[in-house]
Amino acid sequence: MSAPRFFCDEVISGPGERILPERIAHHAARVLRMGDGDSLVLFDGRGLEACATLVRRERSWWARIESIAQVSRESSLDVVLVQALAAADKMDWVVQKAVELGVSAIQPVRAARSVVRLSGERADKRVLHWRQVAVSACEQSGRNRVPEVRPVSDLEAYLASNPDASRRLVLEPLGGVGLKNLDEPFGPQHFLVGPEGGWTAEESAACRAAGCVGVTLGPRVLRTETAGLAAVAAMQVLWGDF
Template sequence: MISRFFFPDPLPHTGEIQLPEALAHHASRVLRLREGDPLVLFDGHGGEVSGILCLRGKSCFAELGGHHAVERESPLQLVLVQALASGDKMDWIIQKAVELGVAAVVPVQAERSVLRLSGERAAKRIEHWRQIAVSACEQSGRNRVPTVEPVAGLREYLARGHAGPRLVFDPVAGHRLASLPRPVDAMHLLVGPEGGWAEDELAACRTAACIGVGLGPRVLRTETAGLAALAALQTLWGDF
């Protein structure tokens, strides 16, 4: 496979550009690409640019070969509203959600979230998750990088309002994904933390007109539920 890289600035379609230091290090030192190897660059604004790697001393350049209007985005606008999960679970969730075509991720602080983030620590973690989203786009072929929003409290998120449907996953809910109509606007998927949503959080979701949805008779882990729902929705109405 031809190596793909996210370029942090708007890309010209032709000519030659110098690769940023981190990108150059990854290409030449980690992947061990050589002079003349093909590569693909994308800047997150749609499409991709083919190129050839050029090495000059410690610097790396790409000789660009034209823009290709390739889109691999899902026809569904799916937003994962994920309660903070502990350890490296959030890394896993964001990586796989991007691979499954999510349009954005909204991390929320829930009452039972083991992980607690605020201030500078939250900002650093968000930047880390954004880099995971970029890497997942490089791997999966996506040319538009999903947004990873700053951490918000659940009620803060609910107060923003939303034109499209918001689904809150609850093992005892009566609705099933297959019984819902195909979304016209962006659909938000609310996934609870390891201990599940608290009763007052579920009540707040109902007050905000969220639709309670179950994912079968089994209780899924927080790192499984959102990804299973994304895959199911892609099968129902997306590009699976």
């Protein structure tokens, strides 16, 4: 089995010993029941990975860092998932699995038919929660770079912005072209997924007017928590590293 991985946003310098932050020490010793001498991996979310050994000193836990390297497990395909807000458990699922599938960022947007309404402090708290979900997904999946979870935006504001997208794709279950019929992507690809009730006619028209390309994932209508993940997986097969 591979060694457990822990996100450590503090600076990881050269080989040597360092005391572990309380969050990591608690998770390793209390949750995973690791002990003195067990192996672990620390990563800083920016590409650095350190192999280490857990060391117990009285009431504190330390990591004896043995080697450090820049290790990339990022996809060659740059996909930003633009996900309309869904119920809390569904959004957690989407963030977790999208990170595992290799997205470079997640942009939550408010849509007319979103069952969840988030703004102000509530939105900020949910974004912080989703960022921790992304960190946990990186710990599990082996990614050393934590994808950005961006602040919640209105769909209209997102469409009016000038994102770094080379192409924006919007899911239209009953229209659009199949992914396999698109040209090979170049640069960041933004993929827009509607809420539980789908896009309104006005939102679909606004997406088209903003230059989004309508795509379909076949004749079946997928749930919002399925559609984006299926699209990312298909794009990885067609143009990425699957």
